[in-house]
Amino acid sequence: MGRVLAVLPEEVRRLKTLGLLINPIAGMGGSVGLKGTDGMYQEAVRRGAERKANSRAAAALEALLPIRDELLVLCPSGEMGEDLARELGFQVKVVHTCGPETIARDTADAARAMESADLLLFAGGDGTARDIVAAVGDRKVALGIPAGVKIHSPVYAIRPEAAGQLALSWLKGACGQTREAEVVDIDEAAYREGRVNTSLYGYLQVPYERRFLQNSKAPSPLSERSQQVNIAWEMIGRMKPDVYYLVGPGSTTKTLMDVLELPDTLIGVDLICNKQLVQSDLCERDILERMEERETRLIITPTGGQGFLLGRGNQQLSPAVMRRIGKERLHVLATQEKLFRFHGSPLLVDTGDREVDELLSGYARVIIGYMEEQICPIGVGG
Numbered sequence: 001m002g003r004v005l006a007v008l009p010e011e012v013r014r015l016k017t018l019g020l021l022i023n024p025i026a027g028m029g030g031s032v033g034l035k036g037t038d039g040m041y042q043e044a045v046r047r048g049a050e051r052k053a054n055s056r057a058a059a060a061l062e063a064l065l066p067i068r069d070e071l072l073v074l075c076p077s078g079e080m081g082e083d084l085a086r087e088l089g090f091q092v093k094v095v096h097t098c099g100p101e102t103i104a105r106d107t108a109d110a111a112r113a114m115e116s117a118d119l120l121l122f123a124g125g126d127g128t129a130r131d132i133v134a135a136v137g138d139r140k141v142a143l144g145i146p147a148g149v150k151i152h153s154p155v156y157a158i159r160p161e162a163a164g165q166l167a168l169s170w171l172k173g174a175c176g177q178t179r180e181a182e183v184v185d186i187d188e189a190a191y192r193e194g195r196v197n198t199s200l201y202g203y204l205q206v207p208y209e210r211r212f213l214q215n216s217k218a219p220s221p222l223s224e225r226s227q228q229v230n231i232a233w234e235m236i237g238r239m240k241p242d243v244y245y246l247v248g249p250g251s252t253t254k255t256l257m258d259v260l261e262l263p264d265t266l267i268g269v270d271l272i273c274n275k276q277l278v279q280s281d282l283c284e285r286d287i288l289e290r291m292e293e294r295e296t297r298l299i300i301t302p303t304g305g306q307g308f309l310l311g312r313g314n315q316q317l318s319p320a321v322m323r324r325i326g327k328e329r330l331h332v333l334a335t336q337e338k339l340f341r342f343h344g345s346p347l348l349v350d351t352g353d354r355e356v357d358e359l360l361s362g363y364a365r366v367i368i369g370y371m372e373e374q375i376c377p378i379g380v381g382g
Contacts, residue, residue, distance in 0.1 A: 019114030023124035063164025311350030346379035
């Protein structure tokens with residue numbers, strides 16, 4: 001159990017203050033193929049989705065345990081922050097009481113109540129960041145723990161552990177620099193229909209150490225289409241008969257489906273065999289069931305601007321799935337221009353399971369054109 005705050009005002013002033021806010025349902029829609037959880041919580045539950053934001057937040061907070069006695073955690077009640085903070089032994093002050101079911105207003109009200117904090121650390125996705133920027137604007141130094149399905153905003157760290165390390169650096173004064181980072185979000189209803197409409201909602205001040213922070217999601221330019229077609233033909237030539245191929249989301253993998261003249265799910269995972277569509281828009285459970293039938297391989301492309309192979313918008317490709325796929329049955333597609341924009345940084349994996357991420361780390365042969373490959377590092381970041 002955490003310690004109940006019982007200190008004198010002068011002692012409080014000597015403590016660093018951390019605002020902690022967890023969106024407990026963030027990310028639930030990913031593994032069950034909903035492409036997001038906003039407005040879809042009940043459907044996610046019906047499909048068997050599990051809450052994962054708490055464990056993502058815990059992975060970040062573990063980095064702050066060395067300064068636990070020097071820290072006062074300001075947080076909402078219950079599963080929006082209090083429960084986890086007390087479980088980890090932090091000194092806690094509840095600044096907002098939530099109802100039995102948390103709503104977006106709880107996020108905004110709690111963020112406003114934390115304006116005295118030295119750092120506002122929040123776990124969620126783009127929708128959570130959107131609620132926070134609407135409440136506090138750029139008046140607070142804030143940092144996101146990635147826990148949602150779609151995480152396009154560069155206010156988030158590249159993985160939970162990186163968020164914790166950067167928060168520790170900021171609170172100890174080792175990091176003294178901030179940058180203005182965009183909060184962007186998409187229309188989830190349109191997203192589920194395969195249309196990506198992104199809007200800018202404001203800016204947050206974020207502690208800045210480049211190695212810990214993700215970049216903003218960037219679309220593939222139309223000028224890369226001919227290269228994507230060449231990549232598609234190379235991948236088609238490598239396909240083995242009677243083998244299942246999972247095709248992940250993205251414009252480069254969509255081009256593969258276009259060349260095969262197959263319908264596709266731009267932001268989902270499809271399954272093909274012998275160049276024919278077997279099943280569209282699979283969730284984690286569908287994938288695991290299909291993997292029992294025959295050898296299964298995976299075709300994916302890194303997210304533009306960010307470089308994530310896993311953990312951003314493709315949570316159907318869960319740790320359980322990737323443990324069975326392994327690195328040897330992974331096919332990575334990307335144009336040279338996309339790789340160039342990563343400036344030599346590794347491609348990233350963030351499945352939520354550190355052991356699986358380490359299993360997938362190392363180097364991969366990336367198909368960059370017809371009969372062309374490039375060796376690229378894969379890392380966990382942070």
